[in-house]
Structure formats: C-alpha cells, structure tokens
Amino acid sequence: xxxxxxQTFIDKQALxxxxxxxxxxxxxxxxxxxxxxLLLELGYQPALIHCNFQLRGQASEADENFIKTLADKHHLAxxxxxxxxxxxxxxxxxxxxxxxRDQRYAYFEEIxxxxxYDYILTAHHLDDRIETFLLNxxxxxxxxxxxxxxxxxxxxxxxxxxINRQEILDYQAAHQIDFREDExxxxxxxxxxxxxxxxxxxxxxxxxxxxxxxxxxxxxxxxMFLLYQERVDELKAQMMLEKEDEIRLDLVAIRSHPTxxxxxxxxxxxxxxxxxxxxxxxxxxxxxxxxxxxxxxxxGENELIIEKKKKLKPIIFWQKNQPSISLESGDQLSITLxxxxxxxxxxxxxxxxxxxxxxxxxxxxNWQAGDRFCPFGMKGKSQKLKDFFINNKINRLxxxxxxxxxxxxxxxxxxxxxxxxxxxxxxxETENVGRIKYKxxxxx
Numbered sequence: 001x002x003x004x005x006x007q008t009f010i011d012k013q014a015l016x017x018x019x020x021x022x023x024x025x026x027x028x029x030x031x032x033x034x035x036x037x038l039l040l041e042l043g044y045q046p047a048l049i050h051c052n053f054q055l056r057g058q059a060s061e062a063d064e065n066f067i068k069t070l071a072d073k074h075h076l077a078x079x080x081x082x083x084x085x086x087x088x089x090x091x092x093x094x095x096x097x098x099x100x101r102d103q104r105y106a107y108f109e110e111i112x113x114x115x116x117y118d119y120i121l122t123a124h125h126l127d128d129r130i131e132t133f134l135l136n137x138x139x140x141x142x143x144x145x146x147x148x149x150x151x152x153x154x155x156x157x158x159x160x161x162x163i164n165r166q167e168i169l170d171y172q173a174a175h176q177i178d179f180r181e182d183e184x185x186x187x188x189x190x191x192x193x194x195x196x197x198x199x200x201x202x203x204x205x206x207x208x209x210x211x212x213x214x215x216x217x218x219x220x221x222x223x224m225f226l227l228y229q230e231r232v233d234e235l236k237a238q239m240m241l242e243k244e245d246e247i248r249l250d251l252v253a254i255r256s257h258p259t260x261x262x263x264x265x266x267x268x269x270x271x272x273x274x275x276x277x278x279x280x281x282x283x284x285x286x287x288x289x290x291x292x293x294x295x296x297x298x299x300g301e302n303e304l305i306i307e308k309k310k311k312l313k314p315i316i317f318w319q320k321n322q323p324s325i326s327l328e329s330g331d332q333l334s335i336t337l338x339x340x341x342x343x344x345x346x347x348x349x350x351x352x353x354x355x356x357x358x359x360x361x362x363x364x365x366n367w368q369a370g371d372r373f374c375p376f377g378m379k380g381k382s383q384k385l386k387d388f389f390i391n392n393k394i395n396r397l398x399x400x401x402x403x404x405x406x407x408x409x410x411x412x413x414x415x416x417x418x419x420x421x422x423x424x425x426x427x428x429e430t431e432n433v434g435r436i437k438y439k440x441x442x443x444x
Contacts, residue, residue, distance in 0.1 A: 002171055003041055006159055015157040020118040022046035023079075025108060026070075028063040028180035031123035033070070034168050035160055037177055039121075040074060046121060047077035049111055051104045053085040055096065056182070063180050079111050097190075112155055124149050125160040125168060130203075130214050131195045138191075140275065142265050143228055147221045164211040232266045240267055247271075249304040255282055271295045271306055289396045298397045307397055320360040327364060327403055332439045333416070337432065348417050348438075353424040355434035359408030364416075367399050373412035374422040381422075385415070392418065405436070 009015075016022060024039065024046040026032040039046055050067040054060050064080055071078035089099035108120045129148045136145035151161045160168070172179065188194045204210050235257075239250040249267060257263050264278050272292035273281075280290060281297065281304055288299040297306045318325045324334035337355065371385035389399045405414040407424075414420040416438050426433060 002163065002167060003038065005163065006038055007042055009151075009162050010159050013151045015152060015159055016119050016121075018043070021116060022119055022121055023049050023108070023112055023117040024121045025049055025104070025123070026067055027051075027182070028066045029123075029182055029185075030172055030177075030179045031125060031160070031165075031168060033177060033179040034172050035121065035123040036070070036074075037175065038171070039159075045076065047079065047115075047117065049079045049108060049120075050081075051100075051107055052080060052082045053100050053103070054082055055085060055100075056184070059180075059183070063182075066180050081107055083107075109155070118155075119157045120155055121157050121159060123160055124158045125163055125165060126211055126215060127165040127196070127200060129161060129218060130200065130210075131192050133218075134195055134199065135191060142262065142269065143225060144269070147225050148218065150222070162215055166211075232263070235263060236267060239263075245307065247306040249306070250302070251281070251299070251304050252302050254304075268306070271297075273297065287396065296397065298395055300395065305395075305397060316364040318360070318362040318364065325364070329403075331403075333364070333405070333436060334439070335434050335436045337434055349440075350435065350437045351414055351420040351424075352426060352433060352435050353413070353420065354426055354430045355432045356430070357407070357424055358413075358434070361408060362413070363406040363408075364403050365406060367402060367404060371404070371412065373415070376420045376422045376425060378422055385412070388415070388419070394418075 022039075022044060024032070024036055026036060026048050027050065036046070036048070048067060048071050050064060052060050052064045056063075064082075067080065068078055070076075083100075083103045085100050085103060086096055088103075089096045092099065111117070112120055133146065133148040136148065149158065149161065151158050171177075184190075185193065188197060207213060239253045241248045249264075254260050254264055254267075260282060261279070264282065265275070268278055272295055273290065274292075277290045277292075280288070281299060284290075284299045286299055286301055290297050295306055295308055297304055316325065316327060318333070323336070324332055326332050335355075338352075367385060367389075372382050373385060373388070374382050375388060385404075389396075394402070402418070403416045404412055405416055407413050411423065412421050413424050414436070417440075
C-alpha cells in the first residue's frame with residue numbers, strides 16, 4: 001500500500017522520473033534508510049551521499065561505515081565526506097547546527113553538479129513538515145512559512161513528505177530494516193525534539209486524523225501560495241527594479257499600498273533584514289541607513305536602495321614613475337606634466353595641480369571616518385568630508401564607493417569625480433604643473 005502511495009505522490013508532484021539520476025542523502029537513521037528500501041522496491045537505483053560531521057566520536061565513524069556497507073550490499077555508488085564542523089563553526093561564530101546544514105547542502109550540490117545527477121532526495125516526512133510549521137509559527141513567519149517544507153525546491157526532492165513517522169516505523173518493523181540511532185534525537189534541548197516528543201503526540205491524541213488533515217491543509221497552503229506569489233510578482237514588476245549591483249524599491253507606492261508590511265516583506269525576504277528593520281523602512285526619514293551582515297539599505301526621497309556589502313577595498317599605491325594606474329573598478333587615473341600655463345581649469349574628471357607638493361607614493365582609498373579636506377575655492381578653509389558629502393547630496397551608499405586621492409603625507413588631494421583640495425591648486429610661485437585625469441569605465 002505504501003509503495004503505491006509513494007509512486008502516486010512522486011508522479012502527482014512530478015518529483016522525478018524512472019530514468020533520472022538520483023542522489024539520496026542518507027544519514028543512517030530510520031527515515032533515510034527506509035526511504036532507500038522503498039526506492040529500491042519501486043525499482044529506483046539511487047546513489048548515496050553521506051556527511052560525517054565528526055560530532056559524535058566513534059558513533060559518527062560507525063554511521064559512515066554503516067552507509068558504505070549498505071551501498072556495497074545493494075551495489076550502489078556512494079559518496080562520503082568528513083567535515084571539521086565544530087571547529088569551523090567556532091571560527092565563524094555560528095551554531096554547529098547551522099554550520100552542519102550549510103556544509104551538508106553545499107556538499108550535496110557539489111556532487112550533484114560534478115557527477116551530473118538530476119535530483120537530490122531527502123527523507124523529510126509529514127511529521128517533519130508539521131514540526132517545521134509549528135516552529136515557524138512560534139517564531140513568526142510570513143505566508144511562505146506556513147507551507148513549511150515544500151515537496152521540491154530547485155534540485156531537492158522529498159518523496160516521503162506525505163506520510164507520517166508512524167508509517168515509516170511500521171514499514172521498518174515489517175521488513176526488519178537495520179538503521180543507526182542518533183542519540184541526540186532523544187534530547188529535548190532542541191525545540192524540534194521537544195515538539196516531536198511532547199507536542200505532536202498530544203496533537204495526534206486530540207486529532208487522530210491529524211496526518212490526513214495536515215496533508216490537506218498543506219496542499220491548500222501550496223495552492224494559495226502560488227496565487228499569492230503570482231500577485232507579488234506582478235507588483236514586484238511595478239515597484240521593484242533589480243540591477244546587477246543594487247535593488248531599488250518604490251517606497252511611495254509601497255507605503256500607500258493597503259498590505260504594505262506584507263508586500264515589503266515579500267520583496268525583501270532574501271536580503272536578511274529583520275521584521276523590525278522593515279517596519280523602520282516604512283516610517284524612516286530620508287537618509288536612514290540600515291544594515292545586515294551582507295546587505296545595506298538607504299531610504300531615499302521616494303525609493304529604498306538595497307546593495308550587497310562589498311569588502312573594504314584595499315589602498316592602492318601610485319608610484320612616481322607610473323604615468324597611469326587602474327582602480328579596482330577598472331577606472332583609470334593618469335598624470336601628465338605641463339609647463340606653466342595662464343589658464344587652469346578643473347572639472348569633475350580632471351584637475352590641474354602643483355606637482356611639487358606631491359609626496360609619493362600617492363594613495364587611492366575610500367572615505368574614512370574623520371576625513372577632512374579644503375575644498376577648492378574655499379581658500380584653505382577646512383571641512384569635514386562628511387559635511388561635504390551632505391552638502392553635495394551624495395548619499396551614504398555612494399560615499400563609500402567614491403575613490404579619494406591622498407598625498408603621501410595623508411592629506412586629501414582630490415575627492416575623485418567631485419572636488420580637489422585647495423592646497424594643491426596652482427599658485428603664482430608654482431613651477432611644475434601636473435594634470436590628473438579620471439577615466440571611468442562608464443565613460444564619465
């Protein structure tokens with residue numbers, strides 16, 4: 001009976017076909033081992049892939065050996081890899097569970113891509129889906145979180161998602177299938193285990209038809225999500241402009257929409273901003289900047305600008321014998337020497353200066369807190385670079401992209417593309433004149 005149900009589910013959800021190359025993620029636990037035997041009975045021959053996170057000493061080694069023996073018994077290809085999960089998690093300041101998850105899926109995709117497998121199968125089942133639904137609900141979720149675990153996601157396929165844990169236990173007992181037990185599954189220190197051991201059994205007592213009801217609800221959620229996503233995509237096309245290096249959102253249109261909170265969340269869910277930060281975007285004044293680990297966003301007059309954070313650009317040194325130099329962006333600076341002229345003009349892409357005041361090597365760097373310079377034409381009057389940016393309406397995201405030419409004595413020579421420093425202008429006593437040109441890849 002269960003075999004027919006699984007094949008029907010695979011076909012109905014279009015998870016995979018008989019001639020697809022399948023890679024089964026297998027831990028050695030009851031769920032993934034039972035999935036293997038079900039697939040074999042249905043005539044599939046998946047390759048096996050296993051991650052040894054080395055978190056349980058000899059038990060981790062025994063798990064790996066069990067998988068290799070299982071693969072040999074059924075003449076299946078097997079891929080295994082050992083990870084220094086605990087050490088890497090500590091070095092990167094993340095939880096072991098999060099690191100293990102990242103390592104697992106990165107390895108799965110590496111093998112899938114390298115050996116041309118069509119899909120990766122995991123043994124998530126209906127009780128996993130209910131647990132995830134409850135976890136999402138408890139910590140707060142959008143509509144997508146109500147779906148919990150989908151049956152497919154890119155190259156991931158989950159053929160057991162419609163049956164509950166009891167059906168898996170029944171199949172294992174009937175066929176006397178050996179598997180490995182992870183003792184951490186018995187600990188209630190993890191929220192998921194607490195739900196599994198204490199909450200779910202009570203829900204099944206309260207509603208013996210929970211599995212059937214939950215499956216029906218998830219099917220409705222899936223269909224409703226498709227309708228919801230269709231409308232979100234329509235609004236995204238109207239209110240969101242995605243470029244290679246930035247995303248721009250029409251804040252005026254979003255703020256006036258009756259479902260503005262949900263709409264903004266739908267647009268920004270891939271950029272790691274919290275619900276509280278998103279609430280601030282709806283109310284914040286122009287110039288407000290909020291950040292996550294990987295993204296930063298600026299509230300403009302009528303739009304919200306989101307950019308992926310770039311690593312701090314290294315300082316570029318410009319030696320005296322170099323007539324030109326390339327910046328990290330591909331833009332170029334070049335210097336030429338001239339005899340003293342009667343008419344000196346500067347603009348945003350070209351300056352004329354007293355080269356005898358230059359102390360090599362010159363430096364090209366980004367803005368730093370506390371920077372000051374003397375804007376050309378202000379007769380040596382010093383100004384904070386931050387104030388210059390504000391006065392010239394240069395937003396906080398663009399400030400960090402603006403290259404700055406700095407003398408060897410750390411004085412600013414030129415805010416490239418904007419204003420040179422008055423101290424380096426031509427004077428009556430100037431003997432040697434240099435012309436520095438800035439050439440952008442964009443042609444500016």
